[in-house]
Amino acid sequence: MLPIKIVGLGHYLPARVVTSAALEAQLNLPEGWIERVTGVRARRYVESETSVGMAVAAARHALASAACDLDAIDAIIGASAAPQQAIPCTAAFIQRELGAPEGRSACYDINATCMSFLVALQHAAALISTGIYRTMLVCSSEISTHSLNYAEPTSSVLFGDAAAAAVVTRAAPGDVSALHFSKLATYSSGVDLTRLVGGGTLHHPNNPQTTPQMNTFQMNGRAVYKQAAQLVGPFLEECFATLGWAPEDVAVIAHQASGHALDLLTERYGFRPAQIFSNLAERGNCIAASLPLAFSEAVAQGFVQRGQRVLLIGTGAGLTIGAAGLVF
Amino acid sequence: MLPIKIVGLGHYLPARVVTSAALEAQLNLPEGWIERVTGVRARRYVESETSVGMAVAAARHALASAACDLDAIDAIIGASAAPQQAIPCTAAFIQRELGAPEGRSACYDINATCMSFLVALQHAAALISTGIYRTMLVCSSEISTHSLNYAEPTSSVLFGDAAAAAVVTRAAPGDVSALHFSKLATYSSGVDLTRLVGGGTLHHPNNPQTTPQMNTFQMNGRAVYKQAAQLVGPFLEECFATLGWAPEDVAVIAHQASGHALDLLTERYGFRPAQIFSNLAERGNCIAASLPLAFSEAVAQGFVQRGQRVLLIGTGAGLTIGAAGLVF
Numbered sequence: 001m002l003p004i005k006i007v008g009l010g011h012y013l014p015a016r017v018v019t020s021a022a023l024e025a026q027l028n029l030p031e032g033w034i035e036r037v038t039g040v041r042a043r044r045y046v047e048s049e050t051s052v053g054m055a056v057a058a059a060r061h062a063l064a065s066a067a068c069d070l071d072a073i074d075a076i077i078g079a080s081a082a083p084q085q086a087i088p089c090t091a092a093f094i095q096r097e098l099g100a101p102e103g104r105s106a107c108y109d110i111n112a113t114c115m116s117f118l119v120a121l122q123h124a125a126a127l128i129s130t131g132i133y134r135t136m137l138v139c140s141s142e143i144s145t146h147s148l149n150y151a152e153p154t155s156s157v158l159f160g161d162a163a164a165a166a167v168v169t170r171a172a173p174g175d176v177s178a179l180h181f182s183k184l185a186t187y188s189s190g191v192d193l194t195r196l197v198g199g200g201t202l203h204h205p206n207n208p209q210t211t212p213q214m215n216t217f218q219m220n221g222r223a224v225y226k227q228a229a230q231l232v233g234p235f236l237e238e239c240f241a242t243l244g245w246a247p248e249d250v251a252v253i254a255h256q257a258s259g260h261a262l263d264l265l266t267e268r269y270g271f272r273p274a275q276i277f278s279n280l281a282e283r284g285n286c287i288a289a290s291l292p293l294a295f296s297e298a299v300a301q302g303f304v305q306r307g308q309r310v311l312l313i314g315t316g317a318g319l320t321i322g323a324a325g326l327v328f
Numbered sequence: 329m330l331p332i333k334i335v336g337l338g339h340y341l342p343a344r345v346v347t348s349a350a351l352e353a354q355l356n357l358p359e360g361w362i363e364r365v366t367g368v369r370a371r372r373y374v375e376s377e378t379s380v381g382m383a384v385a386a387a388r389h390a391l392a393s394a395a396c397d398l399d400a401i402d403a404i405i406g407a408s409a410a411p412q413q414a415i416p417c418t419a420a421f422i423q424r425e426l427g428a429p430e431g432r433s434a435c436y437d438i439n440a441t442c443m444s445f446l447v448a449l450q451h452a453a454a455l456i457s458t459g460i461y462r463t464m465l466v467c468s469s470e471i472s473t474h475s476l477n478y479a480e481p482t483s484s485v486l487f488g489d490a491a492a493a494a495v496v497t498r499a500a501p502g503d504v505s506a507l508h509f510s511k512l513a514t515y516s517s518g519v520d521l522t523r524l525v526g527g528g529t530l531h532h533p534n535n536p537q538t539t540p541q542m543n544t545f546q547m548n549g550r551a552v553y554k555q556a557a558q559l560v561g562p563f564l565e566e567c568f569a570t571l572g573w574a575p576e577d578v579a580v581i582a583h584q585a586s587g588h589a590l591d592l593l594t595e596r597y598g599f600r601p602a603q604i605f606s607n608l609a610e611r612g613n614c615i616a617a618s619l620p621l622a623f624s625e626a627v628a629q630g631f632v633q634r635g636q637r638v639l640l641i642g643t644g645a646g647l648t649i650g651a652a653g654l655v656f
Contacts (some may be wrong), residue, residue: 088645193393199414317416
């Protein structure tokens with residue numbers, strides 16, 4: 001049990017709404033196909049927003065809701081699948097655009113694709129518990145537009161753009177807020193099931209052999225679902241056994257991977273639908289921003305209350321499965 | 329003081345040596361110019377190696393020197409400036425290629441450019457100290473070839489390719505090994521001084537407005553040096569004040585940024601040259617792999633002994649300055 005508290009959450013959504021009906025018309029898909037297959041009715045796409053600009057907007061909301069001053073931030077973690085640019089890290093740009101005093105915070109990025117926020121939260125909890133930092137800002141911001149693979153309708157219609165941020169600090173003595181459990185496990189037999197092979201040293205943008213297709217996202221959705229379906233039950237059983245909590249007592253905030261992925265939580269693991277927060281239908285899968293965005297919206301809507309037990313759960317490319325049990 | 333121990337270090341160097349004389353001939357630079365300006369006589373360039381292949385080779389050496397089994401690894405951190413591909417994280421590929429049992433370890437990447445290893449070491453220490461993990465593998469692997477900017481000779485001749493890895497675990501009771509201090513601070517007024525503007529959401533490889541030049545590295549070396557020169561003295565003073573150690577008692581392992589950057593440690597801060605390990609002349613600046621490579625070579629050559637006080641220090645894009653004081 002690590003005595004940390006998420007004192008503020010915030011998010012940013014681009015104004016532009018793209019409905020599944022509009023995408024069906026654009027991509028020559030049957031009417032109603034996207035929602036039936038993916039569970040997504042609409043998603044947001046950026047217009048002029050940048051990854052950093054969205055992260056900063058989300059961070060401002062999180063800091064305001066935490067009543068936290070910029071000069072209290074000891075570290076800024078950029079926890080996204082895609083950076084704004086290759087060098088330097090996105091977090092350094094966030095420090096500057098947010099106006100956080102330079103030299104006051106350490107800035108770096110953590111990338112576990114869709115599980116980036118969960119890894120960052122676990123790390124923040126460890127760093128705060130050991131006294132290295134007192135207050136940390138975690139920002140997840142994703143723009144998927146240029147990486148969408150229209151040759152693969154099941155994945156290209158799934159994603160939306162968004163940012164979300166959390167301010168994490170030490171819980172005061174006697175405060176019930178705490179991280180009680182966190183676990184991540186990577187099953188690298190699934191490493192090629194969800195991938196974007198460009199963007200790194202293997203298929204560098206300037207390498208003449210790198211094709212535009214290599215710079216777009218590919219997912220074998222059926223195989224990912226199959227692997228995740230096998231893992232989620234035993235993983236959650238270990239999680240609740242360690243926590244000593246009854247599964248029916250938690251609010252579940254899941255990575256909004258897809259409708260089928262979310263259905264696993266009720267069909268395979270037996271959560272009641274009312275326990276599970278979902279914004280998939282209106283937001284799509286917002287990659288690393290998905291989990292903190294759902295968390296932020298769940299809190300804003302009163303779905304999660306202070307002092308309540310929360311389970312964060314999801315899978316990401318790798319394949320990595322992750323969960324955290326916390327008292328909000 | 330966090331009771332952790334670096335139980336194994338390892339590194340991998342590509343076989344291909346590229347001398348500064350060869351680069352001077354290729355780039356029409358005066359004979360001797362590169363070594364005079366950068367301090368680099370030779371560096372390694374990959375031939376058929378991949379980022380993951382080099383990381384795995386380094387990890388095997390580190391695990392062998394630690395006598396650590398693959399199934400003891402709780403987490404694998406890819407701590408590099410550049411990933412092998414955009415999705416998934418490099419660490420997941422390391423798990424697979426290393427043959428580490430899947431589901432046993434969590435895999436994710438940390439990016440603070442040249443300070444990535446230092447951030448990862450700090451995080452590993454916090455995670456191990458809180459009991460989240462017991463044994464972690466940190467791998468830094470860099471291939472700069474495609475990102476070199478030959479329009480900017482001072483930076484393009486500076487870099488070399490390499491990988492290095494460290495196995496970090498809990499120190500046994502009574503063991504003197506520990507992380508006594510670690511600090512990172514980002515000065516984002518320097519965010520544009522060291523940059524690679526492509527490779528992310530701002531200038532996506534498939535965006536027709538992205539130019540090849542945007543996918544190469546740019547550095548205002550003079551401005552970076554000036555900013556670093558102002559920061560290193562006060563930063564090190566705070567470091568030693570917190571540690572309570574005499575500066576003359578430590579072995580200094582620095583990020584091998586450049587000859588001028590290393591000179592700051594003796595000229596501005598007063599370390600004796602004999603305290604400072606350097607492999608810059610034969611390795612160049614190996615980005616995130618530079619610091620752990622220097623550490624691994626320093627240990628292999630007996631420059632650092634078990635139980636000795638070590639200072640890790642460096643700067644990276646951001647601009648981020650970082651240091652750690654540990655007993656090896």
